[in-house]
Amino acid sequence: MSKxxxxxxxxxxxxxxRNKVFKTLKKHQIGGQYSAYECYLTAEQKIQLEQHLxxxxxxxxxxxxxVINNVENIICLGIAHMPVNTNYLYFG
Known part of the structure; x- marks a missing residue:
């Protein structure tokens, strides 16, 4: 399962x-800021997320x-940190 x-x-x-969108994205996010969220998604999860939104x-x-194709070239400034791809998806 590639993410x-x-x-x-x-x-x-x-x-x-806006609150419904926020709650939906919160289930998938690995990080982010107000109105911008980083999510590692499989192709199926992406389709499900799009349909729900x-x-x-x-x-x-x-x-x-x-999609961010080249994660290695992300530039992080200030207190930002590189996204971490975990082997599991947490729905909380």
Whole structure:
């Protein structure tokens, strides 16, 4: 089961929908900041996440899910740290 690193950013106008997106991403995240989360996902998990997020947002909201192909070249500044790929996925 191969996982890829994705960064998911969002701009959701409605607090209720924003909270639903936040709670969904929190289940997958390995790190991140407000409205931007790092998630290691399998292809199946990515599809499931996309489908769930589409069911939560409306036409005025924006979500961007971007794969990071070269994790070794990530530049971390300040207190940021490199993402760590674990062999398991924690749903908490």
């Amino acid at each position: 890829k690193l994705y960064v998911c950013c969002y701009d959701i106008s409605c607090s209720k929908r 589409l069911s939560v947002i409306d036409e005025n909201d924006t979500i961007k899910l971007q």
